[in-house]
Amino acid sequence: MGLPRVFRTTPFRLTLLFLGLFAAAAAAFLAYIYIATAGEVTLRADARVSREMAALEAIHHSGGLAALNQAVIERSFGDRPMVYLLMKPDGGNISGSIGKSPVEKFDGEQTWTTFTLTNPGPDGGMVRQPARGLQERLPDGYMLFVGADVGELEFYVSKILRALWGAGALMILLGLAGGLMVSRDVSRNTAALTHVIDQARGGDLHVRARVRGSGDEYDELAIGLNDMLDRLERSVGGLRHAGDAIAHDLRSPLTRLRARLEAAMIDAEAGRTDAKAALHQALEDADGVLRTFSAVLAIARLEAAGAAPSQTVFDPAQLAASIGELYEPLCEDKGLDFEIQASPGLRLKGNREFIAQALANVLDNAIKYTPAGGAIMVRVRRRSSGDVEISVTDTGPGIPAEDRGRVLDRFVRLENSRNEPGAGLGLSLVAAVARAHGGHLDLDEGPGALDGGGPGLRVALVFPSVS
Amino acid sequence: MRLLIVEDDLEASRAMVTGLSEQSHSCVTAPDGLAGLEAARADQFDVMIVDRMMPRMDGVTMVETLRRDGDRTPVLFLSALGEISDRVAGLNAGGDDYLVKPYALAELLARVEALARRREMGSVQTMLKVGDLEMDLIAREVRRAGVEIDLQPREFQLLEFLMRHGGQSVTRTMLLEKVWEYHFDPQTNVIDVHISRLRSKIDKGFDRAMLQTVRGAGYRLEA
Numbered sequence: 001m002g003l004p005r006v007f008r009t010t011p012f013r014l015t016l017l018f019l020g021l022f023a024a025a026a027a028a029f030l031a032y033i034y035i036a037t038a039g040e041v042t043l044r045a046d047a048r049v050s051r052e053m054a055a056l057e058a059i060h061h062s063g064g065l066a067a068l069n070q071a072v073i074e075r076s077f078g079d080r081p082m083v084y085l086l087m088k089p090d091g092g093n094i095s096g097s098i099g100k101s102p103v104e105k106f107d108g109e110q111t112w113t114t115f116t117l118t119n120p121g122p123d124g125g126m127v128r129q130p131a132r133g134l135q136e137r138l139p140d141g142y143m144l145f146v147g148a149d150v151g152e153l154e155f156y157v158s159k160i161l162r163a164l165w166g167a168g169a170l171m172i173l174l175g176l177a178g179g180l181m182v183s184r185d186v187s188r189n190t191a192a193l194t195h196v197i198d199q200a201r202g203g204d205l206h207v208r209a210r211v212r213g214s215g216d217e218y219d220e221l222a223i224g225l226n227d228m229l230d231r232l233e234r235s236v237g238g239l240r241h242a243g244d245a246i247a248h249d250l251r252s253p254l255t256r257l258r259a260r261l262e263a264a265m266i267d268a269e270a271g272r273t274d275a276k277a278a279l280h281q282a283l284e285d286a287d288g289v290l291r292t293f294s295a296v297l298a299i300a301r302l303e304a305a306g307a308a309p310s311q312t313v314f315d316p317a318q319l320a321a322s323i324g325e326l327y328e329p330l331c332e333d334k335g336l337d338f339e340i341q342a343s344p345g346l347r348l349k350g351n352r353e354f355i356a357q358a359l360a361n362v363l364d365n366a367i368k369y370t371p372a373g374g375a376i377m378v379r380v381r382r383r384s385s386g387d388v389e390i391s392v393t394d395t396g397p398g399i400p401a402e403d404r405g406r407v408l409d410r411f412v413r414l415e416n417s418r419n420e421p422g423a424g425l426g427l428s429l430v431a432a433v434a435r436a437h438g439g440h441l442d443l444d445e446g447p448g449a450l451d452g453g454g455p456g457l458r459v460a461l462v463f464p465s466v467s
Numbered sequence: 468m469r470l471l472i473v474e475d476d477l478e479a480s481r482a483m484v485t486g487l488s489e490q491s492h493s494c495v496t497a498p499d500g501l502a503g504l505e506a507a508r509a510d511q512f513d514v515m516i517v518d519r520m521m522p523r524m525d526g527v528t529m530v531e532t533l534r535r536d537g538d539r540t541p542v543l544f545l546s547a548l549g550e551i552s553d554r555v556a557g558l559n560a561g562g563d564d565y566l567v568k569p570y571a572l573a574e575l576l577a578r579v580e581a582l583a584r585r586r587e588m589g590s591v592q593t594m595l596k597v598g599d600l601e602m603d604l605i606a607r608e609v610r611r612a613g614v615e616i617d618l619q620p621r622e623f624q625l626l627e628f629l630m631r632h633g634g635q636s637v638t639r640t641m642l643l644e645k646v647w648e649y650h651f652d653p654q655t656n657v658i659d660v661h662i663s664r665l666r667s668k669i670d671k672g673f674d675r676a677m678l679q680t681v682r683g684a685g686y687r688l689e690a
Contacts, residue, residue, distance in 0.1 A: 287571075290569055291652065294652075322647075325621060326647055326649075326653075326657055326661075327657055329657075329660040329661055329664055330655060330656070330657050330660045332660075333660050333663075353649070353650060353651070356649055356651070357649070357651040360649070360651065360653055361654070364653060364654045364655050367655060368654075368655065426654070
């Protein structure tokens with residue numbers, strides 16, 4: 001709570017955890033060193049004691065008690081770092097360098113013991129040192145004790161301890177410093193991302209996180225966040241645009257509808273006219289409004305979904321044949337030449353219903369704008385890039401190159417088509433279908449002016465190949 | 468015909484009753500799925516018109532429950548959801564047809580009558596007969612007054628649908644859905660052209676035209 005933010009970060013907590021683990025490992029290591037070292041020096045002390053005991057026993061064997069006593073006295077006053085005690089069978093002292101055997105429970109034959117020796121230290125004071133001792137009963141009943149300090153054990157251990165403490169303190173300091181640095185770095189990076197998220201949440205969908213190009217996790221996060229924001233902005237923009245477009249394009253027919261109804265009501269009330277015709281017209285207007293609304297909704301849904309739902313793999317030639325069969329009589333009636341050229345065996349992945357509707361829309365337009373005597377061709381082929389293309393070419397007036405991009409915008413209808421029915425949504429819906437399949441819509445000039453006709457128009461739905 | 472209308476929008480429900488009563492159908496209404504379920508269990512109906520989204524119990528659940536109980540009354544779903552997946556979900560639940568809101572009254576009427584007719588016919592037929600027009604579904608032959616008429620496969624399917632609904636109005640959307648199996652509204656009069664071709668084949672040289680245009684609705688094959 002009261003801690004500065006940096007101490008509450010995840011990396012800092014992780015640092016503490018690792019320091020804790022390190023401390024436990026260091027303690028275990030120290031314990032191991034202590035046990036191993038202590039075992040080693042004790043073994044060496046035991047060996048020295050055993051050797052000394054054997055030497056004294058040999059003296060006793062060859063020279064008897066007197067010789068042994070002599071040897072013990074000599075050794076006690078020598079400068080050997082060992083202690084000796086020769087005892088009578090009842091435990092009374094005979095000679096030696098200590099007053100009392102440290103063995104408390106003698107088993108009567110041979111007993112090892114660990115005890116503490118107090119020796120004069122190098123600086124004049126007394127040093128207490130751990131020691132090992134052996135007490136044995138000699139063949140004639142006398143008892144002999146030999147002891148030796150285990151020497152430098154304490155010294156070793158304290159040295160190792162000091163080293164470990166030093167290393168540990170350094171490690172903890174470095175670890176804390178590292179943890180703080182990592183925490184600060186993480187905080188700085190996440191703070192930037194959090195800031196972007198906060199701004200987006202506040203409604204600003206233009207913000208983007210900075211990608212540093214290092215390719216690390218923060219970059220991946222930033223790229224993911226930016227991608228998400230892109231999509232969000234697009235779909236919100238699409239919805240907003242759809243809303244604006246609906247408002248814009250429905251307002252005029254709705255106004256017209258309302259005015260017509262109002263006028264009809266006044267006329268009918270005055271008994272001047274039959275309301276039937278006005279109602280009939282109103283119904284037609286309402287249907288037009290609904291059609292526009294459906295198309296805008298379909299586009300918005302496709303754009304918001306990103307990819308078309310319910311995709312299957314099918315043969316585009318078969319689809320073209322089926323839609324062609326639906327439209328051919330209409331062409332014939334209008335005096336248009338109709339032809340389908342389809343490469344067999346191609347495969348297309350997509351929502352068959354949507355693509356059928358898109359193709360139908362394009363054909364609708366082509367038939368609507370191509371004057372009698374013209375021709376319409378549906379073509380299905382594989383482009384050299386591997387993409388699958390379904391195109392409709394007509395010999396109608398075409399669309400001037402500078403307007404081709406614009407007609408894909410919603411509700412744009414070119415001046416010369418104002419008198420034709422339709423909401424102007426046809427090509428934008430087709431383009432939305434193509435985009436929802438990862439493809440695009442190409443607009444191009446047709447076969448060129450023929451017999452005084454227009455240059456024609458080629459509309460191609462291009463879909464990525466099926467892997 | 469006795470119809471059950473299950474719709475929570477009372478305004479829409481009233482408009483339907485007005486339109487359907489005009490065609491001398493008798494209508495019972497229910498404002499939600501539970502009430503609809505009760506009404507359906509209490510009485511026999513020729514067709515049920517069921518809205519998909521309703522309070523207390525939605526239309527899909529209601530129809531699923533009825534189908535589990537063994538009720539096979541034809542169901543026409545009404546819905547504001549027009550995506551293919553919504554349509555499929557409705558048909559999977561046991562609906563027989565699916566109409567997306569908003570709809571024209573003529574469309575609703577035609578579909579209700581088509582559903583009722585489908586039930587009447589019941590068993591599999593091999594011969595269809597409307598007036599002096601005969602269709603042999605096995606030999607794939609059509610005769611009018613004994614004279615054989617040569618039809619393209621699609622024309623045959625179109626006529627078959629019209630004959631199965633002889634005397635009834637069928638709409639352009641119904642034809643596009645049932646004969647071509649497309650669920651979009653064409654902007655142009657594609658269906659009309661197919662109908663006039665068929666008409667020229669079956670009515671040419673006869674005094675009386677069987678295939679008639681119904682103003683504001685679609686077409687009707689008269690005996």
